[in-house]
Amino acid sequence: MPPLKAFHASDVVDNLMSNECRARLIGADIAIQGMSIDSRAIEKGCLFVCKGVSFKPQFLSMALASGASAYMCEKSAEEALARVAPGAPHIVVEDIRRAMALAAAFMYDHPDRALNVIGITGTKGKSTTAYMLRSILDAANMPSSILGSIETDDGLVRHESHNTTPEAPDLWRHLHNTEQSGRKVMVMEVSSHGLKYERVLGLHFETACFLNIGRDHISPVEHSDFEDYFSSKLKIFDQCSTAVVNIDSDHKDRILDAARKAQRIVTFSAEQSDADYTARNISLSARGTSFDLIAEGETRKIDLGIAGRFNVSNALAAIVMARLSGVNFDSIEKGLSSVRVPGRMEIVASSDEESLAIVDYAHNELSFKTLFESVENDYPGRKIIAVFGAPGGKAEERRECLPRVAAQYADFVIYTEEDPAHERVEDICAELAANTPSNLSYEVIVDREQAIEQAFRIAEGHPSVVLLLAKGDETSQHRGDRYVEVESDLSIAKRILTSCH
Numbered sequence: 030m031p032p033l034k035a036f037h038a039s040d041v042v043d044n045l046m047s048n049e050c051r052a053r054l055i056g057a058d059i060a061i062q063g064m065s066i067d068s069r070a071i072e073k074g075c076l077f078v079c080k081g082v083s084f085k086p087q088f089l090s091m092a093l094a095s096g097a098s099a100y101m102c103e104k105s106a107e108e109a110l111a112r113v114a115p116g117a118p119h120i121v122v123e124d125i126r127r128a129m130a131l132a133a134a135f136m137y138d139h140p141d142r143a144l145n146v147i148g149i150t151g152t153k154g155k156s157t158t159a160y161m162l163r164s165i166l167d168a169a170n171m172p173s174s175i176l177g178s179i180e181t182d183d184g185l186v187r188h189e190s191h192n193t194t195p196e197a198p199d200l201w202r203h204l205h206n207t208e209q210s211g212r213k214v215m216v217m218e219v220s221s222h223g224l225k226y227e228r229v230l231g232l233h234f235e236t237a238c239f240l241n242i243g244r245d246h247i248s249p250v251e252h253s254d255f256e257d258y259f260s261s262k263l264k265i266f267d268q269c270s271t272a273v274v275n276i277d278s279d280h281k282d283r284i285l286d287a288a289r290k291a292q293r294i295v296t297f298s299a300e301q302s303d304a305d306y307t308a309r310n311i312s313l314s315a316r317g318t319s320f321d322l323i324a325e326g327e328t329r330k331i332d333l334g335i336a337g338r339f340n341v342s343n344a345l346a347a348i349v350m351a352r353l354s355g356v357n358f359d360s361i362e363k364g365l366s367s368v369r370v371p372g373r374m375e376i377v378a379s380s381d382e383e384s385l386a387i388v389d390y391a392h393n394e395l396s397f398k399t400l401f402e403s404v405e406n407d408y409p410g411r412k413i414i415a416v417f418g419a420p421g422g423k424a425e426e427r428r429e430c431l432p433r434v435a436a437q438y439a440d441f442v443i444y445t446e447e448d449p450a451h452e453r454v455e456d457i458c459a460e461l462a463a464n465t466p467s468n469l470s471y472e473v474i475v476d477r478e479q480a481i482e483q484a485f486r487i488a489e490g491h492p493s494v495v496l497l498l499a500k501g502d503e504t505s506q507h508r509g510d511r512y513v514e515v516e517s518d519l520s521i522a523k524r525i526l527t528s529c530h
């Protein structure tokens with residue numbers, strides 16, 4: 030691990046107070062180094078943060094036994110925690126989420142000041158755009174870190190991600206690691222939850238990009254309504270130098286209005302000509318897309334190594350952010366032609382191309398509409414068979430809108446498991462079934478592997494496209510409190526199509 034400065038607990042308190050975050054040190058002014066929010070991953074000498082709806086006092090006992098030097102907690106938890114950790118030095122604060130974010134930025138010494146931090150928000154396309162930008166930066170020999178829903182790679186540590194935007198102490202550690210690894214750029218997806226729950230408080234984005242907005246993540250455990258979801262996302266412009274805005278998005282006037290907080294606004298559009306970066310002559314094929322980029326007074330041909338009309342919009346966003354990072358057009362062309370985004374628009378075909386599967390991450394109304402529309406355009410005359418479900422315990426609106434959108438395009442759907450968490454897959458599928466318009470035929474097969482096999486059986490004998498949706502190349506299902514390992518949709522599709530044809 031790279032060197033990290035040690036502080037005294039009182040330095041942290043002073044820093045919080047200077048940021049208008051009330052804090053009080055109780056006990057010895059002990060040395061602390063680093064910060065942790067998880068008692069199962071404690072580094073010796075760290076400050077342990079006691080927070081969260083399911084926090085238990087025994088996590089604090091575990092953290093101290095594993096070597097944490099001190100802890101931070103809210104006033105309301107102080108008494109209960111002092112009982113399990115008598116005499117342990119601690120910092121008491123009024124708002125733990127704010128305090129942990131500001132303290133982490135301070136203790137990791139604000140690595141964002143030495144980095145080009147690029148934040149991408151929007152309802153759909155964040156991961157895809159991040160991967161496109163990263164592919165361009167690679168082509169330009171500018172290695173970058175990435176934080177997003179697919180993976181976390183900070184130059185020193187690389188693993189699958191848990192959250193799209195990590196909790197603040199993890200975020201600042203990844204920024205610190207990025208700086209230590211010698212990388213100069215951090216490309217990160219910024220979720221509405223990341224913004225709402227202060228995970229990115231204190232972080233400065235050189236560039237903040239707003240891709241689009243649609244209804245999603247509205248449920249008792251997420252956003253209370255669309256306004257809460259949308260206004261959370263708009264907060265990204267409070268902390269950036271340059272705002273990049275897609276003027277094709279719904280609610281574009283409000284987005285542009287919020288973007289005025291930035292020093293500069295750059296716009297892009299795949300549909301209109303009055304943006305700074307636009308696309309013309311879009312030509313789609315099953316395996317990729319090409320278009321003319323009109324920007325900076327010139328026209329250039331761009332070949333995109335990924336299918337789907339909506340990806341032109343993502344590519345434009347990546348191009349703008351690459352230009353703002355000083356990348357030349359040769360590297361942009363090279364990076365975009367070779368891009369692969371795991372689990373997004375991944376096409377698997379049988380040797381005779383008669384059977385075709387698309388593994389994609391579409392799972393809400395906006396992405397369903399764009400994906401189905403794109404498939405209908407790109408594969409005229411083919412039967413469309415879709416396999417999907419809906420997650421347990423969140424985004425419940427999807428159970429109503431996904432069958433409705435599918436019915437406009439698909440010939441047959443199979444409802445199946447998709448991260449049921451604490452609900453029964455049968456119940457979720459029954460809701461999807463009850464919301465299915467009468468013109469769409471469907472079947473419920475709870476086991477996802479069997480559902481996919483059945484989709485290919487139905488497809489046999491007709492030119493068709495089988496859409497395996499919402500899981501991408503994920504290798505786990507969220508069942509109860511556990512993430513159970515399963516074979517990914519991509520792997521199942523490859524296995525079936527290569528063994529049967």
Ligand SMILES: CC(=O)N[C@H]1[C@@H](OP(=O)(O)OP(=O)(O)OC[C@H]2O[C@@H](n3ccc(=O)[nH]c3=O)[C@H](O)[C@@H]2O)O[C@H](CO)[C@@H](O)[C@@H]1O[C@H](C)C(=O)N[C@@H](C)C(=O)N[C@H](CCC(=O)O)C(=O)O
Nearest residue numbers: 066067068080081082083084088192193194220221222226
């Ligand atoms: C409001 C918020 O930021 N919630 C996040 C937060 O939860 P929390 O603070 O309530 O913590 P908790 O899960 O109740 O656990 C309590 C604490 O005990 C600790 N713990 C737990 C077990 C143990 O043995 N020892 C221990 O120390 C945990 O590390 C945690 O700090 O910290 C947790 C651990 O880091 C996150 O999983 C959790 O995200 C919630 C559940 C979540 O996953 N939310 C989703 C909806 C989300 O954020 N999604 C967005 C993407 C969606 C979008 O596009 O907008 C995302 O950015 O991922």
Ligand SMILES: Nc1ncnc2c1ncn2[C@@H]1O[C@H](COP(=O)(O)OP(=O)(O)OP(=O)(O)O)[C@@H](O)[C@H]1O
Nearest residue numbers: 152153154155156157178339389390391396399400
């Ligand atoms: N610009 C876009 N507009 C609409 N739909 C899109 C767009 N880009 C991608 N999609 C669809 O959304 C799916 C998810 O894309 P991606 O993973 O890039 O989005 P995301 O914003 O990172 O999603 P999430 O928040 O769920 O992680 C894709 O598989 C595709 O079907």
